[in-house]
Amino acid sequence: MERDIHFVTGVYEDEDVLLQAITQVRSSGIKIHEVYSPYPVHGIDDYLGYKRSKLPIAAFLFGLLGITLALTMQFYMMGFDWPMIIGGKDNAPLPSFIPVTFEITVLLASFGMVGVFMVSTNLKPWAQPRIFDLRITDDKHVMAIDIANNSAMELAKIEEILKSSGASEVNKKSFE
Amino acid sequence: MQVTSSVRDPLVTGGKTYHDVTHDISRHVESKPNIRWFLAFLTSVGVLALGSIAVIASVWEGIGMWGLNKTVGWAWDITNFVWWVGIGHAGTLISAVLLLFRQKWRTSINRAAEAMTIFAVICAAIFPVLHTGRPWLAMYWMFPLPNTFGSLWVNFNSPLLWDVFAISTYFSVSLVFWYIGLIPDFATIRDRATGLRKIIYGALSFGWVGAAKSWSRYESVSLILAGLATPLVLSVHTIVSFDFATSVIPGWHTTIFPPYFVAGAIFSGFAMVLTLMIVTRKVYKLEDYITMGHIELMNIVIIITGSIVGIAYITEFFIAWYSGVEAEQYAFINRATGPYWWAYWSMMTCNVISPQLFWIKKIRTSVVATFALSIVVNIGMWFERFVIIVTSLHRDYLPSSWAMFYPSITDVGIYVFSFGLFFTLFFLFAKFFPVINMAEVKAVLKSSSDKVNK
Known part of the structure; x- marks a missing residue:
């Protein structure tokens, strides 16, 4: 189980709460792995600091x-x-x-x-996607944080920041 | 109870939450097909099978089975081809042009309209392919392959060849555009499913997970594809009109053809979208997604394009007189008063007069009236192509070779075949694919109203 990747995920109900949460989480020094949404959220690239697509x-x-x-x-x-x-x-x-x-x-x-x-985007019929939450393609936004990338911070602290940023649930998810 | 924006009506009514959108649309894919669907599907397959007798006969015996003669060398086949291609135009207009214009109401009709485009182009392609007589050799005549493996190439001066490139590009790009939009929705169905359905929709969804990075690229791809598809859709019917306009046949040799054909294509396409969507929304109970607002906006597009087509008819007549070319003048007088007067006046009534009824708000917001008029418009547009093609040819330069065109049973059969094919494909689509773009509807749910429904 050494090579497993462990994530903490925050589940958000609303896109505006999500956008505020991204700012808050990033400013507290946590590196966000990726944010998953059921539909394209307007302006999310700027909040996550993504460059424009080439x-x-x-x-x-x-x-x-x-x-x-x-x-x-x-x-x-x-x-x-x-x-x-x-x-x-x-x-x-x-x-x-x-x-x-x-x-x-x-x-x-x-x-x-x-x-x-x-x-x-690694789209192919035989792709084995990492699905953080089955509700992402329905009605929930999920922010995933890779624990290994944020080893400087304690796990409990990360969870607390996610909760205070407006996440309705904070879960753990591991992939092989 | 839904509190909506103070300045505009909501695009989706009924106080839907994000989950409701997922549920309302996915459930048709997930449930077992009901008896009504089976009846409709089997009827379409029956029509397809019946029509295929004509297709097989035409391939087996040759196109002598058709009603063509040496004077009228093009008739039903090309009429049906242009008619079907024209119908296809609405899908790309809704998905591409309305995307560029930021018309958010497009989101609940674009999926089905694009599907209709793809199926209509498939139906259109049947006719020129069969008209080659020997479709198994048509590859050498249509694509730039050395003719019979000598070195003689296809003729790039010919608008018929341009058509080959235009239609095949149009089909491929529309298919890709449609599929890119389907990927997130297939992922939604995958995440709700178990067992075999999960495997199938898992493969169809290409491993989509909805990452912000992917969405950013998805939006970028959609926008560029829309930018490419917009001139493409205009070019396709322009090139189709070149099939006629670059010739020197009186009645065809007209510079007005490209814009006139494009307007006519959008006109008939929106009518077909309305015909299909009115039935789909009723059967699938999607009245909250495809609202009266959608129907009214589409009817307004029909008034505009129908009026452009009407002006084009009158302009053609005026220019024929003003040009002073006798052959041209005769071609037009013959259209209106010759042996095919009934086709001309059917066209005029269905295309010019009937859409003007939509100026009356009661009519354009009535589902029954819209449904009836949408069929009338497509009958009119079929006659328009028939009138342009057959009446311009049947009285050619020598009165001794004047002739009439009578469709044979094979002509009718191939047309029936194309209907069978279209509806078979459409019913399969309606059963196995999400008929509304769930992800894009969710994206406009909040921006179109002040309050979000939780």
Whole structure:
């Protein structure tokens, strides 16, 4: 049982209480492992000190890749590999290439970004998630604190701070 | 008792708590299907089976089974294709455009509307694929593969090819957008379930736990996908309209087509959303989530887009006269007074006159009237595509080759098949998937009212 990870969890009923609690818990020197909610809580990133997601950059880069691939493909096929004059247009009619270029750009940007999202958030069908509380996906917010990361503070003290911050329940949870 | 905001009506009525939201929506996934669902589902499967006879006949014998002739070379197939694609547009509009505009009422209808989009695009795809005659070879004609493995590529000048890219991108991106939204809700069902259901929904939920970091990325992904899907949805029907507008056929060769088709698509799509949601909310008792406010707002979208479509019809007529092109003028006079006058006037009545009834508040807040008019609108939009396509073709340049189009039983059968497929998929969705986005509804529950229900 040496390698087990032990957590203290505070259960919160309301998002505004939760946000105040995050500030209070952080200012008392406790490192928060993560906060779990049934729905996206507006502004929680700032309270937890999370940086803005870099996913838009991923989307932009994949979009750039899409434009490049689409134009290269069309110019290669129509203008270079098997040049043909169709409808009196020249071999490399850029305006005709715009719709397909646009579609491929959107396709790669979306799939690329979603792929990065899946990998970075560790979403996969065979994932074995650490579920702190079954009510997280229903109606409770849960703040999880990794005991090993807060060894400077006594366990009882952490529990007390969680209680005073407005947690309706304070529990312990261990994972292998 | 629910105390609500002093400035706006609540988006969800009935004093729901977060747990009520979870329960009201998950219970339909968790309970055993009732007899009404089975009857509806089996009817759809029956219609699908009946229609598949026509599909098999058409693949086996070839598209000579259809009512097409050398003058009218495009008719039911493309009418149905454009009709179904148009219906699909409402889902993306609700999920993407309304997200960008911060319209929070979208949260209780976006899931079902996106599902409808995906199923409608599948139904649409049947028609061009079957029209290739030999669908097993269509891959070489539709995608940039060397034609029969020589080096002849597909023609990137052709709007029909643009359509292949537009529709397949639209389908894939809509599917991904829809699935990302489903992941947190599948996790909710997983956490309420035991046994086999826990395993299945556990896999479907991709290990979602609702961490703040994940939600932050989830919101970022939703916003960017909405930003990408918004021009995408506009591009799809624009490109569909290019199938006609880039040709030189009188009646088709019109610059007004792209905006006019997009407005028409949203118009018919919202009508279909209303048809489906009015039944779903009744059967699943979701009146507190899909409120009269939702129905009224959707009806207002129908008035706006219906009026745009009406103006487009009149503009087309005016421009035909103003252009001084005789062939163009004849095409339009022939639409309204020729042998297909009944189709033209059905279109005019259903699309231009009937949505104007929604100006009357009593009508737009009546469930029965909305349901009836939503069906009328979709009949009208089917006729619009039929009128544009068939009346522009049936009297071509040589009077000796003028012809009429009569659908064959196979044409009708394939259309029936698409309905069977659509409703089979929709009933499966309604049974096994949460029909309302629980997580997003919970997110607007508090911000839309002063008091939270505990």
